[in-house]
Amino acid sequence: MRQGLRVVILGGGPGGYEAALVAAQLGARTQLIEARGIGGSAVLTDVVPSKTLIATAEWLTTTEQAHELGITVGDGEQVAHVDLGAVNGRVRHLAEEQSSDLTARMAEKGIEVIDGRGSLGTLDAEGVRTVHVTGDHGGERGAERELLADVVLVSTGARPRVLPGAAPDGRRILTWTQLYDLDELPEHLVVVGSGVTGTEFAGAYLALGSRVTLVSSRDRVLPTVDADAATLVEEGFRRRGMEVLSGARARAARVVEEGTDDEHVEVTLADGRVVTGSHCLMAVGAVPATDGIGLTEAGVGLTESGHVRVDRVSRTTAYRVYAAGDCTGVLPLASVAAMQGRIAMRHALGDAVAPLAVETVAQAVFTVPEIASIGITEAEAATGEYDAVSTTVPLARNPRAKMLGLNEGFIKLFSQRRTGEVLGGVVVGTRASEQILAVTLAVTHRLTVEQVMNAFSVYPSLSGTLTEAARQLHVR
Ligand SMILES: Cc1cc2nc3c(=O)[nH]c(=O)nc-3n(C[C@H](O)[C@H](O)[C@H](O)COP(=O)(O)OP(=O)(O)OC[C@H]3O[C@@H](n4cnc5c(N)ncnc54)[C@H](O)[C@@H]3O)c2cc1C
Numbered sequence: 001m002r003q004g005l006r007v008v009i010l011g012g013g014p015g016g017y018e019a020a021l022v023a024a025q026l027g028a029r030t031q032l033i034e035a036r037g038i039g040g041s042a043v044l045t046d047v048v049p050s051k052t053l054i055a056t057a058e059w060l061t062t063t064e065q066a067h068e069l070g071i072t073v074g075d076g077e078q079v080a081h082v083d084l085g086a087v088n089g090r091v092r093h094l095a096e097e098q099s100s101d102l103t104a105r106m107a108e109k110g111i112e113v114i115d116g117r118g119s120l121g122t123l124d125a126e127g128v129r130t131v132h133v134t135g136d137h138g139g140e141r142g143a144e145r146e147l148l149a150d151v152v153l154v155s156t157g158a159r160p161r162v163l164p165g166a167a168p169d170g171r172r173i174l175t176w177t178q179l180y181d182l183d184e185l186p187e188h189l190v191v192v193g194s195g196v197t198g199t200e201f202a203g204a205y206l207a208l209g210s211r212v213t214l215v216s217s218r219d220r221v222l223p224t225v226d227a228d229a230a231t232l233v234e235e236g237f238r239r240r241g242m243e244v245l246s247g248a249r250a251r252a253a254r255v256v257e258e259g260t261d262d263e264h265v266e267v268t269l270a271d272g273r274v275v276t277g278s279h280c281l282m283a284v285g286a287v288p289a290t291d292g293i294g295l296t297e298a299g300v301g302l303t304e305s306g307h308v309r310v311d312r313v314s315r316t317t318a319y320r321v322y323a324a325g326d327c328t329g330v331l332p333l334a335s336v337a338a339m340q341g342r343i344a345m346r347h348a349l350g351d352a353v354a355p356l357a358v359e360t361v362a363q364a365v366f367t368v369p370e371i372a373s374i375g376i377t378e379a380e381a382a383t384g385e386y387d388a389v390s391t392t393v394p395l396a397r398n399p400r401a402k403m404l405g406l407n408e409g410f411i412k413l414f415s416q417r418r419t420g421e422v423l424g425g426v427v428v429g430t431r432a433s434e435q436i437l438a439v440t441l442a443v444t445h446r447l448t449v450e451q452v453m454n455a456f457s458v459y460p461s462l463s464g465t466l467t468e469a470a471r472q473l474h475v476r
């Protein structure tokens with residue numbers, strides 16, 4: 001292992017801070033440059049805040065069902081309502097606390113955290129690269145500093161995409177990063193975009209009590225997940241009163257009657273229809289934060305979309321420059337960013353490393369019900385390439401689900417016809433994000449359905465449906 005190398009990391013999200021921890025552990029002198037706060041967007045504006053907000057929404061959804069379990073509150077009227085100011089206060093507090101914990105951990109491990117914005121400079125004849133920092137370090141606003149690096153990691157993340165003609169004003173037209181400043185529940189939230197971000201927020205605000213209209217450019221929400229799972233979520237939305245406009249593309253959004261009591265938002269669709277609401281959330285994707293930091297000049301290859309080109313050990317096309325996370329566009333997930341960052345440092349510092357295996361990445365959509373998936377999708381199974389068979393077992397017949405009053409959801413398992421190897425799975429239901437780990441273990445370690453079905457599941461438990469699915473596939 002190469003001890004004592006100088007590692008400089010740009011960006012303190014999961015890609016950056018996880019890399020810094022590995023670099024320090026492997027004996028590198030590690031400097032982490034971060035413009036806003038350790039934890040990055042993942043902790044400050046994206047994962048932690050959204051999942052904290054969703055936790056409140058989930059509690060409210062559960063209380064809606066209380067009467068089915070024999071609970072009556074007061075005179076039976078709905079008593080639960082949301083103080084969004086308090087909810088968002090908790091969200092911001094949790095995010096800041098998490099960022100502080102991470103900052104303390106960096107200090108504990110001897111990692112130097114530098115406040116500011118980093119950019120790549122030149123490479124000298126000895127292979128040492130200069131990294132420029134502009135920012136508040138040392139209390140001097142706008143101060144410049146130059147660092148010397150044997151290894152550089154770029155993990156600068158991404159930012160919300162802005163549609164021309166629908167510029168967020170931070171008050172009524174919002175990106176997901178601006179939602180947490182709201183003190184009052186939007187009376188009518190129009191959500192533009194039905195990817196994971198738009199769908200999660202639409203579901204959460206519906207549960208919190210807002211009227212919600214979801215502008216979905218596709219024929220169904222969540223185009224990247226299996227159709228049966230996405231349809232179940234969409235049907236649930238409609239049943240709970242959400243208006244889902246399918247095949248609807250937003251062209252513009254603007255605030256009208258500004259300053260009056262009738263101030264509201266108008267969203268114009270490509271077909272000329274106009275949707276009105278009190279607020280609008282733009283969730284139309286993200287763009288990588290790779291501009292203006294000297295990447296092209298340093299020889300770092302970018303894709304057409306501006307993402308950094310990397311291989312499976314996070315190398316870019318430039319000498320000893322690695323990249324991790326959303327700036328690479330590999331799979332924009334915190335877990336993947338962290339893994340790419342760790343792999344980069346192990347590779348750069350000469351430790352043994354297994355390349356990134358995207359086919360073993362588990363992911364979840366935090367809606368009601370949750371959707372978690374791993375491995376091949378229904379569409380991939382249908383190509384015939386994997387010789388896959390599948391089974392879908394509804395959760396409604398699971399005894400634990402009945403006791404808990406859960407009647408939505410299913411577990412779907414894919415396996416290889418000949419060998420019985422588990423190729424993937426989808427869990428739709430309460431805490432699907434927790435239940436998917438068993439399927440992930442099976443896919444990662446190439447277990448067969450026979451091995452899965454021979455594992456004991458607790459009786460009664462939701463995971464009993466997984467062993468049932470494995471039994472069904474075994475006899476095929
Ligand atoms: C609403 C929402 C919810 C999400 N929920 C989940 C989820 O539940 N689970 C999941 O796995 N993923 C989730 N994601 C995706 C996840 O947030 C990202 O994949 C993750 O944040 C990527 O981490 P990163 O390290 O690449 O970048 P980021 O977390 O974006 O951090 C990058 C950091 O780099 C800093 N930076 C940028 N440029 C510079 C520079 N020049 N110098 C210094 N610092 C710089 C930025 O200030 C930022 O703090 C969600 C995304 C969104 C939008």
Ligand SMILES: NC(=O)c1ccc[n+]([C@@H]2O[C@H](COP(=O)([O-])OP(=O)(O)OC[C@H]3O[C@@H](n4cnc5c(N)ncnc54)[C@H](O)[C@@H]3O)[C@@H](O)[C@H]2O)c1
Pocket residue numbers: 163192193194195196197198200215216217218223248249250251283284285286331332333363364365366
């Ligand atoms: N739970 C999680 O893990 C989680 C949560 C949120 C985001 N993420 C990550 O972030 C990534 C990005 O997700 P996202 O939802 O932010 O972006 P996305 O790019 O996946 O989805 C944006 C959606 O907006 C639609 N769209 C674009 N322009 C539009 C317009 N003018 N009108 C209507 N719709 C329009 C697109 O067709 C697309 O479906 C995901 O792939 C996921 O990896 C993860």
